[in-house]
Amino acid sequence: MILCDIGNSYFHFNINGKIFDEAQCSIKNQKVYFISVNAKKTKELLSKNPNSINLAKYVTFNTHYQGLGIDRIMACKTIEEGVVVDAGSAITIDIMLNSLHLGGYILPGINALNRSYKQISPILDQHFTMQVDLKILPSTTIEAISYGSIGMIVAMIEKVAKNKKIYFTGGDGMYLAKFFKNSIYIKDLVFRGMHQTIKEIKA
Amino acid sequence: MILCDIGNSYFHFNINGKIFDEAQCSIKNQKVYFISVNAKKTKELLSKNPNSINLAKYVTFNTHYQGLGIDRIMACKTIEEGVVVDAGSAITIDIMLNSLHLGGYILPGINALNRSYKQISPILDQHFTMQVDLKILPSTTIEAISYGSIGMIVAMIEKVAKNKKIYFTGGDGMYLAKFFKNSIYIKDLVFRGMHQTIKEIKA
Known part of the structure; x- marks a missing residue:
């Protein structure tokens, strides 16, 4: 298949x-x-x-969200409860409870954030370091933009997830999952939703 | 003058x-x-x-940060203790303790974040709503990008500031200050640092 x-x-x-x-x-x-x-x-x-x-x-999915992207639907479809983070070009953060989608956020992806600095000032036109220690206060521009960007993504996910389990997927999912204790990276999370949808069609 | x-x-x-x-x-x-x-x-x-x-x-300022922007120096110079947030094209978050600058972060400004979505997908090319209620889960794309972006800025400042007092300045400073209890907006914070520097030169 x-x-x-x-x-x-x-x-x-x-x-x-x-x-x-x-x-x-x-x-x-x-x-x-x-x-x-x-x-x-x-x-x-x-x-x-x-x-x-x-x-x-053909997909069925319970949500009050208007215009939820089909990729987000598929990533969430097999998760009964927890927070689903799909970290690609954009980073989506969706909340599932009893197989019901409660809502979610869209953040710019890591690459998009990196590019955004370039347009602010030539001084900020630097490539992120991905070697980020969020316990250390930045003391250079490259640290300030790297820890700042990764830090704001992590802080937002922490605030939304609180103690819930976090399911990461997408190109930067494995990288981001490392910042969270109660997390799991599932490479094929979207495909799992697609498989379940196919099962439901054929049933 | x-x-x-x-x-x-x-x-x-x-x-x-x-x-x-x-x-x-x-x-x-x-x-x-x-x-x-x-x-x-x-x-x-x-x-x-x-x-x-x-x-x-002529300015004197205590920091271990390499290449700290002169605007950040001036914004921090008159603050003995607390977190200084200058929210303009970029958002800088700096930590002061006993008139010593401990380090700081640089986030993209609100406008830069808004623009960054445009480059990800035409579906995300929407103007933010600034009527953001961070207690409500987004249920539309415009809410998801607006609450997502403002939310990640607020979450990062909260995490860095903890219980410290937050001094906001810059074009979006007044807007962001509203999300924090222990905060004050000082429109002329950078100018205060410049005034103090002039006093020191003339002394």
Whole structure:
């Protein structure tokens, strides 16, 4: 079975349980079960794989949130209770309770934050260090912007999650999960939601 | 006496105690005491006011931070103890103890955060609502990005400040101060540091 999660930046494939991150879509003439937040890339997938199925049309999910992204729905769908953090181009923080989605936040992703400094001042146009110790007070500009950005993401997740379990996924999910005790990184969390949706369709 | 604080985006003048925020520098042939984080705007001021004095050359300030911006030095200089937040194009968070600067963070400013979403996805290209209630879970995209961004700034300041008093200044300082009980907004905080520096020079 071939699944595809089309994000803002990339195609993510799951082919018979193995995950492939590919900038380009090289799959052809297959029945791909997909979700997408990128209309242009959706067209690309469908032109190569006309028999593909958009799972957004079939998914069931309990939320009062208007316009919740299909990637967030799939990441949350298999989590009964806890906080779901999908850290990619954007970082979404969603709260689940008794399989009900209560709401959630969208933060800029780590790369987007890094880029944002560049537009403020040439002095702040520096690449983050990812070697961040949040217990140490920054004493250089590069520390001030790196610890500041990672620190504000971590502080927000802490405040939202309190003592709840945190499920991380996405490109920066493993990195961010390290800052939290009560956390787990699940690489294929979105695909798990897609698999469950397919099961529900076929049931 | 004419003071000028040249920021990343604007000239800020203090003329005989009154503050003027001007995009353009209209002062001519005056002795302006100034600080600057913008080389281009410094040239502009000096070409119109050749007898002006750059206070950066004279200021004394205790810190182990390498390359601390002169605006941050001036904002912190008159604060013996507490957290100093200058919320402009960037948001700086600095910690003072016994008139010693212990270190600090640099976050993107509110406008920079708003702009950063645009580059992630067209769906996220929305203007923030500033009517933010951080006790309510977002249930729309505009709430998710607004509460998310303001929330992460507030969460970071809370975490850094703990129970210390927080001194806000800068264009978004008054707005952010409202989220904190133990806070005060001081519009002319940077100018206070400049005034003290002038006193020290003349003493």
